[in-house]
Amino acid sequence: MAKLHINNSKKKAVIAPEIYGHFSEHLGRCIYEGIYVGEDSDIPNVNGMRKDVVEALKEIQIPVLRWPGGCFADEYHWKDGIGPKETRKKMINTHWGGVVEDNSFGTHEFFELCRQLGCKTYINGNVGSGTVQEMSEWVEYMTFQGVSPMADLRKENGHEDAWKIDYFGVGNENWGCGGNMRPSYYADLYRRYQTYVRTYDAQKPIKKICGGANVADYEWTKTVLDVTHDHAPDFVHGFMDGLSLHYYVHPEGWDIKGSATDFDEKCWYKTLGKALYMQELVERHSAIMDQYDPEKKIGMVVDEWGTWYTVEPGTNPGFLYQQNTVRDALVAGITLNIFNQHADRVKMANLAQMVNVLQSVLLTEGDKMVKTPTYHVFHMYRHHQGATLLSSELTDSDVISSEEWNLPEITDSVSENEDGIITITVNNLSATDTKDLEISLAEGEYHVLEASIVTGEIHAHNTFDAPETVVEKAFDRYRMENGKVYATLPAASVVMIRLQK
Ligand code: AHR
Numbered sequence: 108m109a110k111l112h113i114n115n116s117k118k119k120a121v122i123a124p125e126i127y128g129h130f131s132e133h134l135g136r137c138i139y140e141g142i143y144v145g146e147d148s149d150i151p152n153v154n155g156m157r158k159d160v161v162e163a164l165k166e167i168q169i170p171v172l173r174w175p176g177g178c179f180a181d182e183y184h185w186k187d188g189i190g191p192k193e194t195r196k197k198m199i200n201t202h203w204g205g206v207v208e209d210n211s212f213g214t215h216e217f218f219e220l221c222r223q224l225g226c227k228t229y230i231n232g233n234v235g236s237g238t239v240q241e242m243s244e245w246v247e248y249m250t251f252q253g254v255s256p257m258a259d260l261r262k263e264n265g266h267e268d269a270w271k272i273d274y275f276g277v278g279n280e281n282w283g284c285g286g287n288m289r290p291s292y293y294a295d296l297y298r299r300y301q302t303y304v305r306t307y308d309a310q311k312p313i314k315k316i317c318g319g320a321n322v323a324d325y326e327w328t329k330t331v332l333d334v335t336h337d338h339a340p341d342f343v344h345g346f347m348d349g350l351s352l353h354y355y356v357h358p359e360g361w362d363i364k365g366s367a368t369d370f371d372e373k374c375w376y377k378t379l380g381k382a383l384y385m386q387e388l389v390e391r392h393s394a395i396m397d398q399y400d401p402e403k404k405i406g407m408v409v410d411e412w413g414t415w416y417t418v419e420p421g422t423n424p425g426f427l428y429q430q431n432t433v434r435d436a437l438v439a440g441i442t443l444n445i446f447n448q449h450a451d452r453v454k455m456a457n458l459a460q461m462v463n464v465l466q467s468v469l470l471t472e473g474d475k476m477v478k479t480p481t482y483h484v485f486h487m488y489r490h491h492q493g494a495t496l497l498s499s500e501l502t503d504s505d506v507i508s509s510e511e512w513n514l515p516e517i518t519d520s521v522s523e524n525e526d527g528i529i530t531i532t533v534n535n536l537s538a539t540d541t542k543d544l545e546i547s548l549a550e551g552e553y554h555v556l557e558a559s560i561v562t563g564e565i566h567a568h569n570t571f572d573a574p575e576t577v578v579e580k581a582f583d584r585y586r587m588e589n590g591k592v593y594a595t596l597p598a599a600s601v602v603m604i605r606l607q608k
Contacts, residue, residue, distance in 0.1 A: 487559055
C-alpha cells in the first residue's frame with residue numbers, strides 16, 4: 108500500500124491563487140462565441156458576455172485572465188479595438204484560421220469581462236510588431252486617471268475611471284511568433300519597453316512579466332537574466348516581477364500531435380509522462396533563476412500550459428478546437444500538483460485556453476455549454492488557492508513503466524487554509540489498477556470534511572448531448588482508522604480529500 112505522510116507542522120510557501128489562472132486569445136472560438144456574443148445575441152448575456160460561461164468560471168474562482176494572446180498579442184494594435192464598434196477596423200486574423208477579426212472585443216470589453224468574473228487582469232503587450240510608444244500609450248489609456256491624451260480618449264470612449272492592470276506581459280514568445288528574436292536582443296528590448304510601462308497610481312502597481320523560454324530552452328532563461336541582471340541587480344520591484352515559461356503536451360510530438368479521444372494505453376502513459384516533465388522544467392529553470400535571484404523575487408509564470416492535440420475532425424485547423432477526456436483531467440491534476448509543490452517559485456500559471464481552444468475548461472456550441480473533465484479538476488483544486496503548502500512525502504508507491512516512460516503511480520499536493528482545513532489532492536495515474544493509499548499526519552486529530560473524485564474510462568468525455576459523463580462526484584471509498592485515512596483510488600482518478608480538526 109502506498110503511504111502519504113503529511114508533515115503538517117512544516118509549512119511551506121503560500122500557493123498563489125494565480126496558479127489557477129486562465130488564458131483567452133483571439134483564436135478560433137475562444138473570445139468570439141465562447142465568451143463574447145455581443146449585446147444583441149439571442150444567447151443570454153450581460154453586456155455581450157455569455158451568462159452561462161461567466162457563471163461557470165466564477166464557480167471555479169478564476170483568479171486571473173491573460174489576454175489578448177498568445178501569438179495574437181504581438182500582432183495586436185490596441186487602438187483598433189476601442190471606440191464605436193461600427194467604426195472599428197475589420198481585418199484578417201492571419202495567425203489563427205484566416206477569419207475576419209472585427210475588433211468588437213477590445214480593451215473595454217476585456218475589463219468588463221474581468222469585472223464580471225471578479226478576477227485579476229493580465230494584459231499582454233506587443234513587442235514583436237508594436238512600438239514602445241504604442242505600448243506606453245496603451246498603459247496610459249488603461250491606467251492614468253488625470254488629464255492626458257490617452258486618459259481623455261478613454262473618457263471620450265465612455266470609461267471615466269482608470270482600470271487596474273495587475274500584470275502586464277512585455278511581449279509573447281519573442282523567440283518565435285513574437286519576432287524570432289535571439290535572447291540577448293529580446294532582453295535589451297525588455298529593458299527598453301518595460302521602462303515605459305509606468306505605474307501611474309502607486310496604489311495599483313503593475314507587475315511586469317518578461318517573456319521567458321520555450322520548454323527546455325535554458326539558454327534563453329540564462330541569457331535574458333544575464334542581460335537584465337546588471338541593470339537591476341536586486342530585481343527591484345517594478346523592473347521584472349515575473350519570467351514566463353511555455354510548455355504544451357503533444358502526445359505524439361509537435362508534427363503529429365495525436366487525437367484527443369482516440370488513443371491507446373501506451374499513449375495514455377506517454378501523455379502523462381510528458382505532463383510530468385513539467386516538474387523537470389520548473390526545477391531546471393528555477394535553478395537558473397536562483398543564480399540571479401536567490402531571494403525568489405521574480406515569479407515563474409507558466410502562462411501557457413496544457414494538452415495540444417490534433418483538432419477535432421472537420422474543424423478549422425487554425426482554431427485549435429479539441430475534446431477533453433479523463434486523460435486531460437489527469438494532466439490537469441498532475442500539473443497543478445507540480446505547481447503547488449513549487450509554490451515558492453511558481454507565482455502564476457495560465458491554462459491554454461479558457462473556452463473552445465486546446466485544453467479548455469468549457470466548450471460551447473451555439474447556446475449550449477459543456478464543462479470538461481479539466482473544469483471539474485479546477486473546481487476540486489480551487490481550495491488550494493491562497494492556502495499554505497504543507498510538506499508531504501509519498502512512500503511505498505510503485506513506478507509504472509511503459510515504453511521509455513517511468514511514471515509514479517500516484518502524485519500529490521497538500522495545503523492548509525486559514526481555517527486550518529487541509530486539502531489533499533492525489534492522482535492515480537494507472538489506466539487499469541486501483542491503488543490503496545494510507546494517509547497520515549504528523550500531528551492533530553482530524554476527520555474528513557468532504558471528499559470528491561473525477562474519474563472514468565480513460566477516453567470518457569462530455570458532449571453537448573451527454574454533458575455529465577465525467578463530473579466531480581462525492582468520494583466515499585475511504586475509512587478512518589487510528590487517525591489515518593485509508594483511501595482506495597480507482598484507476599485513472601483525481602481525488603480530493605479535505606480534513607478538519
Ligand atoms: O495557445 C496557442 C498558441 O501557443 C499561442 O498563441 C502561442 O503563444 C503558443 O505558441
